[in-house]
Amino acid sequence: xxxxxxxxxxxxxxxxAALQAEDTLPLSGGQTLIPSMKQRLNAPAKLVSLTGIDALxxxxxxxxxxxxGAATTHAxxxxxxxxxxxxxxxxxxxxxxxxxxxxxxxxxLANNDPSACYPSAVLGTGATVVTNAREIAADxxxxxxxxxxxxxxxxxxxxxxxxxxxxxxxxxxxxxxxFALTGVFVAKTADGVRVAVTxxxxxxxxxxxxxxxxxxxxxxxxxVDGLTASADGLISDLHGxxxxxxxxxxxxxxxxxxxx
Amino acid sequence: MTEVKMTVNGREVSGDxxxxxxxxxFLRENLGLTGTHVGCDTSQCGACVVHVNGKAVKSCTMFAxxxxxxxxxxxxxxxxxxxxxxxxxxxxxxYHGLQCGFCTPGMVMSAAALLKENxxxxxxxxxxxLEGNICRCTGYHNIVRAIMAASGQDVPAVAAE
Numbered sequence: 001x002x003x004x005x006x007x008x009x010x011x012x013x014x015x016x017a018a019l020q021a022e023d024t025l026p027l028s029g030g031q032t033l034i035p036s037m038k039q040r041l042n043a044p045a046k047l048v049s050l051t052g053i054d055a056l057x058x059x060x061x062x063x064x065x066x067x068x069g070a071a072t073t074h075a076x077x078x079x080x081x082x083x084x085x086x087x088x089x090x091x092x093x094x095x096x097x098x099x100x101x102x103x104x105x106x107x108x109l110a111n112n113d114p115s116a117c118y119p120s121a122v123l124g125t126g127a128t129v130v131t132n133a134r135e136i137a138a139d140x141x142x143x144x145x146x147x148x149x150x151x152x153x154x155x156x157x158x159x160x161x162x163x164x165x166x167x168x169x170x171x172x173x174x175x176x177x178x179f180a181l182t183g184v185f186v187a188k189t190a191d192g193v194r195v196a197v198t199x200x201x202x203x204x205x206x207x208x209x210x211x212x213x214x215x216x217x218x219x220x221x222x223x224v225d226g227l228t229a230s231a232d233g234l235i236s237d238l239h240g241x242x243x244x245x246x247x248x249x250x251x252x253x254x255x256x257x258x259x260x
Numbered sequence: 261m262t263e264v265k266m267t268v269n270g271r272e273v274s275g276d277x278x279x280x281x282x283x284x285x286f287l288r289e290n291l292g293l294t295g296t297h298v299g300c301d302t303s304q305c306g307a308c309v310v311h312v313n314g315k316a317v318k319s320c321t322m323f324a325x326x327x328x329x330x331x332x333x334x335x336x337x338x339x340x341x342x343x344x345x346x347x348x349x350x351x352x353x354x355y356h357g358l359q360c361g362f363c364t365p366g367m368v369m370s371a372a373a374l375l376k377e378n379x380x381x382x383x384x385x386x387x388x389x390l391e392g393n394i395c396r397c398t399g400y401h402n403i404v405r406a407i408m409a410a411s412g413q414d415v416p417a418v419a420a421e
Binding site for chain 1: 262278279280282301302303304306309312315316317318321322323325326328370373374389391392393
């Protein structure tokens with residue numbers, strides 16, 4: 001790994017100011033960034049650690065909204081997001097225990113790995129990503145593989161989830177990486193049903209709108225029986241063909257509805 | 261270089277580190293605590309698991325400066341001052357929970373974290389918790405049995421799967 005300067009500010013303002021410097025990246029839990037720096041896929045001149053900022057940590061509920069600070073670890077979400085059990089279960093299934101003690105929700109979303117779990121929960125719940133500058137709706141946040149609406153130097157401060165009536169996440173795990181080979185997050189709210197799919201598309205997390213319509217009319221596993229998820233644009237790798245992933249999308253959607 | 265200070269196994273320590281110095285490197289090279297093993301260096305294997313403020317983490321995937329001021333526990337701090345093995349270590353010996361021994365420091369530290377969270381885990385909970393600890397001798401059954409024993413439970417005859 002190439003060397004870099006390390007800075008650990010105590011406030012969001014100080015972190016945003018530090019990120020103005022050239023060739024500087026924010027560091028959250030580091031469970032993706034550090035391995036990628038070891039491989040020299042990333043070689044910043046400076047890292048600004050966000051995990052020393054207490055204002056970015058914690059889980060709270062206000063009415064029907066669950067708010068999670070961006071630097072909250074997966075383990076903390078798994079233990080404390082009891083108001084939203086499907087989300088807590090998703091967080092408790094990311095990586096392994098040691099990874100969950102370091103990795104954070106903000107880091108996962110900013111990275112937007114096409115096979116990460118959290119993007120499906122954020123898109124599938126219609127959550128709001130809060131940054132130091134603005135609020136971004138989930139539908140506007142994810143912008144393709146490893147790409148988001150975040151501007152240079154903009155950091156996520158929190159994520160606000162409207163707590164759905166019912167929800168469930170089904171992950172078909174790639175056993176070596178523990179990422180989702182394909183994962184489906186289903187949420188039923190007063191406004192209808194949302195279905196978000198991760199791990200499957202070359203464009204990253206996406207909504208399966210045909211299933212959303214069918215499930216909004218009839219929230220049962222059988223409602224998607226007549227549908228076929230398209231294999232166009234799905235990932236093809238040694239773990240699965242696009243057709244296999246398309247089949248998984250449908251199967252996992254049905255399982256999620258049954259378990260919700 | 262920046263001076264970093266932390267508590268390791270109850271002892272105040274300090275050392276000069278670069279930005280890129282990993283916690284595992286600091287423990288092994290600055291402090292000479294080579295019980296923390298670096299197996300894969302890609303966050304997969306868990307041989308480098310230590311506790312930072314009571315939480316199991318992969319010390320190869322955390323910078324030393326991120327642990328500044330933290331309370332770190334490594335495998336060296338597990339045995340008693342007189343060298344007597346703690347309950348988990350003794351159970352690993354009694355149940356032959358190691359073959360080559362390379363993964364053992366991480367296994368013991370993960371087991372300690374598990375038993376602190378969940379003092380009487382089921383076999384399935386143990387296997388699930390050890391998801392991030394790889395034993396390339398594939399000696400998992402005896403590791404699971406050792407942890408069952410360390411938690412004071414009956415040790416099942418674990419069938420080969």
